[in-house]
Structures are given as C-alpha cells and as structure tokens.
Amino acid sequence: MRRSAEAARQKELVGYYGESADREPDQVRQQTICGVQRKQFWILFGVVVAIILGAAIGGGIGGAMASRNKSNSMPTSVPTPTPNRVKSSPVLENSTLAAMGWVPKDGILRYAIYYQAKDGHILESAWDENSDEWAISKITDTGADIAFGTPLSANGGYPHTDLTWDFVNDVFFLGNDGSMYERQSPFKEQVGVWGNDNFSGQYSATNLSTISTYWQQDFQNRKQWLAVVFQRPGANSLNIAKYHSDKTGDYAWQDSRQRVAIQDGSSLAFAWSGKELGVRIYIGNSDGKLEQYYWQMDADSLTDSKTTAFEIQPHTPLCITNQDNLDFWKDGFVPECSEKDPYTDLILFASEDRKNLTLVSWNCSSGFIDQTNAIEPLLIPDRTYVSLASVANGTIFVLFDAGDGPELEQWKAPSGGTHSGWKVVGSVPVKLPDAPEKRSPRHARRF
Ligand SMILES: *[C@@H]1O[C@H](CO)[C@@H](O)[C@H](O)[C@H]1NC(C)=O
Ligand SMILES: *[C@@H]1O[C@H](CO)[C@@H](O)[C@H](O)[C@H]1NC(C)=O
Ligand SMILES: *[C@@H]1O[C@H](CO)[C@@H](O)[C@H](O)[C@H]1NC(C)=O
Numbered sequence: 001m002r003r004s005a006e007a008a009r010q011k012e013l014v015g016y017y018g019e020s021a022d023r024e025p026d027q028v029r030q031q032t033i034c035g036v037q038r039k040q041f042w043i044l045f046g047v048v049v050a051i052i053l054g055a056a057i058g059g060g061i062g063g064a065m066a067s068r069n070k071s072n073s074m075p076t077s078v079p080t081p082t083p084n085r086v087k088s089s090p091v092l093e094n095s096t097l098a099a100m101g102w103v104p105k106d107g108i109l110r111y112a113i114y115y116q117a118k119d120g121h122i123l124e125s126a127w128d129e130n131s132d133e134w135a136i137s138k139i140t141d142t143g144a145d146i147a148f149g150t151p152l153s154a155n156g157g158y159p160h161t162d163l164t165w166d167f168v169n170d171v172f173f174l175g176n177d178g179s180m181y182e183r184q185s186p187f188k189e190q191v192g193v194w195g196n197d198n199f200s201g202q203y204s205a206t207n208l209s210t211i212s213t214y215w216q217q218d219f220q221n222r223k224q225w226l227a228v229v230f231q232r233p234g235a236n237s238l239n240i241a242k243y244h245s246d247k248t249g250d251y252a253w254q255d256s257r258q259r260v261a262i263q264d265g266s267s268l269a270f271a272w273s274g275k276e277l278g279v280r281i282y283i284g285n286s287d288g289k290l291e292q293y294y295w296q297m298d299a300d301s302l303t304d305s306k307t308t309a310f311e312i313q314p315h316t317p318l319c320i321t322n323q324d325n326l327d328f329w330k331d332g333f334v335p336e337c338s339e340k341d342p343y344t345d346l347i348l349f350a351s352e353d354r355k356n357l358t359l360v361s362w363n364c365s366s367g368f369i370d371q372t373n374a375i376e377p378l379l380i381p382d383r384t385y386v387s388l389a390s391v392a393n394g395t396i397f398v399l400f401d402a403g404d405g406p407e408l409e410q411w412k413a414p415s416g417g418t419h420s421g422w423k424v425v426g427s428v429p430v431k432l433p434d435a436p437e438k439r440s441p442r443h444a445r446r447f
C-alpha cells in the first residue's frame with residue numbers, strides 16, 4: 001500500500017487559501033502550476049480520502065484535585081507530601097492534544113502531535129517512519145494570542161487538492177477572547193515556517209468549546225471539504241464552519257448552526273468516513289449520553305442520530321480512530337451496509353474523574369459494543385487522563401499525568417476483525433531540544 005516513490009521535486013507555490021478573497025482561484029493559479037515541471041503524475045483511483053483528524057478535549061484535571069481526605073478510612077502510610085514540587089513535564093497541566101497522521105507523496109508515514117507548553121506556546125512532536133525519531137518544535141510566536149488550556153485540533157491536506165503542492169499541516173486553537181486561529185505550515189510556500197491562515201479571526205467560540213476538524217480530499221475530482229466544528233454561546237447548538245473547493249473554484253468559509261440537543265462544552269470528534277460526502281460525528285448530548293450523528297457535507301445537515309447508553313460529561317477527553325474491516329469481511333459474511341460504512345469506529349473516552357478510560361466500538365452491522373476489557377492491560381492505576389487524540393488506522397495518543405505533569409504515550413489498536421491485541425507503542429518525547437534533561441528540582445526551570 002505504501003509504495004515508496006520518488007516525489008518530483010517541485011517548486012513550492014503560493015500559500016493556499018491564505019490570500020485575497022476574490023481571486024480567480026484555479027485558472028489563474030493553474031498557469032503558475034503549469035510553469036512547474038511535473039516529473040511525475042499521481043493517479044488516484046476512486047475517492048482518495050486524505051483525512052487526518054484530531055480531536056482534543058480541554059478542561060481541568062478534576063480528578064487530580066480530588067480530595068484524599070478519607071475521614072473514615074484506616075490510618076495508612078502517609079505518602080510523602082510534595083507541596084510545591086516543580087513538575088518536570090514542560091506540558092501545561094490542562095493541555096489538550098491534537099494529532100494527525102498522513103502518508104505524503106514520498107510514501108513515508110508521518111505523525112504530528114500538538115499540545116500546549118506551560119508558557120502557553122503550542123508545541124509539535126513530529127515523527128516519520130524513515131528516521132523513527134521524534135523532533136519537537138514550537139509552532140507559535142512569542143506574544144501570540146493563545147488561551148491557556150485552549151482546545152486543539154490538527155489536520156492536513158494538499159492545497160487545491162493538487163498533489164504538486166506541498167502537504168500542509170493545519171492546527172486550530174482559541175485566542176483569549178475566543179477567536180479561533182488556523183496555524184499553517186508550510187506557510188505561503190515557506191517550508192518550516194508557521195503562519196496564521198485564512199480561517200483565523202473569522203469565527204469565535206465560547207471558552208468552553210471543543211474544536212474538531214475534518215479534511216476530505218477527492219483527488220480524482222479535485223474536490224475538497226475542510227470542516228471545523230465548535231460551539232458558540234447558547235445551549236443546544238453546534239457550529240460547523242466549512243471550506244469547499246472544486247474544479248471550478250474555491251468558496252469562502254461559511255458556517256451553519258445545527259440545532260441539536262448538545263451539552264455546552266460537549267466533547268466533539270469526527271470519525272473516519274468511508275463515504276464521499278458524509279462523515280460521522282460524536283457529541284455529548286444534553287442527557288449526558290454519547291451520541292452519533294451523520295453530517296452530510298454538501299447539504300450541511302446533521303441526521304441519523306444514534307444515542308448510546310454511555311455517559312459522557314462536557315470536556316471529557318474523547319478520541320476516535322478506525323479499523324478497516326474490508327479484509328476481514330472479504331473472507332466471510334459481508335454485511336451490505338459495509339459498502340458505505342467499511343470502518344469500525346473505536347471510540348475512547350475518559351471517566352468523569354479521568355482515572356479510567358472506556359472503549360466502545362461501533363460499526364454498521366452490529367452497533368455499539370463496550371470493548372473496555374480489550375484495553376484493560378494498558379490502564380495503569382493512578383494515572384489521570386488529561387487528553388486523547390487519534391490518527392487513522394488505530395493509532396491513539398494518550399496524554400496522562402502520573403504525578404509529574406502530562407506525559408505522552410502512543411497506543412495501537414489491533415487491525416480489523418478483532419478487538420484484542422491493543423498495545424503501547426512507546427512514549428513520545430515532549431521536551432524542546434534546549435530543555436533541561438535533568439529531573440532534579442535543582443535544575444528544573446519554568447518554561
Ligand atoms: C490508513 O490506511 C489507509 C488504507 O490502508 C492508508 O491509505 C492511509 O495512508 C493510512 N493512514 C495512516 C495515517 O496510517
Ligand atoms: C488551564 O490552566 C491555566 C494555567 O493553570 C489556567 O490559567 C487556565 O484557566 C486553564 N484553562 C482551562 C480551560 O481550564
Ligand atoms: C468563560 O467565560 C465565562 C463567561 O464569560 C467566565 O465566567 C468564565 O470564567 C470563563 N472560563 C474560563 C475557563 O476562562
């Protein structure tokens with residue numbers, strides 16, 4: 001599947017939709033593109049979905065604050081008090097997590113994970129399959145407007161659904177007054193440079209909002225949709241901002257307000273879609289239950305709601321990854337619905353005290369099933385789950401606090417057809433290269 005091929009070394013072109021609003025997009029742009037030698041053509045059959053979505057849910061670490069005052073318990077050994085200890089983690093205690101995974105033109109799988117440092121900066125841990133190493137860097141500028149504990153979501157794609165462009169990473173976050181930003185790299189054709197792109201400043205969300213994004217690209221028809229879901233003040237609604245382009249042009253961001261029975265501060269997460277024009281989205285409904293909707297992109301409608309029995313509180317860490325059942329189903333019974341819905345959604349979310357996680361799977365033929373026993377070996381006691389983020393094909397990133405501030409771990413779900421075999425891939429470094437390595441408080445430094 002992952003053919004390594006030499007990508008044509010092409011000139012980078014002007015930044016994506018980061019320019020003036022009423023330009024003649026593709027025709028004008030096309031001439032620039034034609035000036036570039038394309039040494040290779042990439043032909044994609046069918047709908048190629050280049051989606052990477054990250055959902056991250058904010059909020060404080062309620063469980064960590066829980067009182068240990070057990071008045072009627074037996075006197076036990078008192079843990080050594082550590083009142084003013086500086087935690088060695090450089091990550092903000094209530095940071096959210098966003099993740100994206102993609103296989104670009106060079107055929108090398110990559111991941112990028114985003115989280116917030118104690119000084120408010122947003123950091124990236126980036127990995128590629130070739131080097132198998134993580135590189136940590138800052139993606140924001142000193143003095144940038146970033147809310148502490150901002151929700152984060154990350155996504156990526158090829159500008160103009162055109163593979164001759166460089167793949168861009170997009171990170172979404174909130175400023176202090178609630179306005180939303182889209183941080184992009186490469187920015188205006190400069191590799192390694194981050195800048196605020198066109199979505200920035202156009203919308204604002206409540207300080208309770210979660211942000212989740214979805215980017216679907218159809219290279220055969222040169223069509224794409226980039227969607228950002230968030231909440232504005234006021235109960236029972238969800239906002240979806242949508243950017244769309246096709247062969248004839250690209251259209252300005254527009255948003256719709258969906259009236260659904262949703263919690264204020266609901267956790268929000270997109271699932272991977274097997275369909276061209278629709279995608280599932282998960283919310284916490286106003287009865288405190290996890291609920292699934294189907295969002296039809298062109299019609300902007302939220303339909304086909306399925307309420308589950310699973311309880312979910314506002315801001316609960318929540319993420320969804322997918323299992324591809326096609327190979328599994330090929331060998332046996334193939335449910336008719338799998339043609340449109342080939343994936344199993346693996347839905348992972350924290351308990352109210354954030355000390356535990358629940359895993360639920362869903363697919364079109366069997367509905368929702370509690371699979372928590374499959375992840376039990378991975379649930380180490382005395383961890384507080386701070387945030388969760390996922391990429392496609394069963395990879396999940398877990399931000400937890402075991403007493404020394406947030407730490408990051410990578411998990412992998414089994415591939416389709418089974419639920420057993422979850423494993424911890426390893427820990428993901430979160431310290432900037434110039435950060436002190438020593439854990440001793442003497443050397444600890446505030447970021
Ligand atoms: C997920 O799997 C699909 C199908 O095999 C592949 O095209 C895609 O690149 C994979 N994505 C990631 C992030 O692993
Ligand atoms: C996150 O923590 C920071 C620093 O402790 C605090 O200022 C901020 O209000 C918190 N944000 C949320 C959303 O809890
Ligand atoms: C969110 O906004 C409300 C109303 O503006 C304010 O009372 C509250 O303190 C804010 N919360 C945070 C975490 O900033």
Ligand SMILES: *[C@@H]1O[C@H](CO)[C@@H](O)[C@H](O)[C@H]1NC(C)=O
Nearest residue numbers: 355356357372373379380381
């Ligand atoms: C976590 O939840 C599962 C399922 O509800 C339960 O079996 C398990 O004992 C819980 N673990 C902890 C540490 O509370």
Ligand SMILES: *[C@@H]1O[C@H](CO)[C@@H](O)[C@H](O)[C@H]1NC(C)=O
Nearest residue numbers: 325328361362363366369417
């Ligand atoms: C979904 O499909 C798979 C087949 O791969 C099946 O084993 C599984 O039990 C189904 N249901 C759920 C909820 O995962």
Ligand SMILES: CC(=O)N[C@H]1CO[C@H](CO)[C@@H](O)[C@@H]1O
Nearest residue numbers: 017020021198250251252253
């Ligand atoms: C393509 C697109 O979304 N363009 C927008 C860029 O931003 C301006 C406002 O700053 C909008 O008016 C454009 O529609």
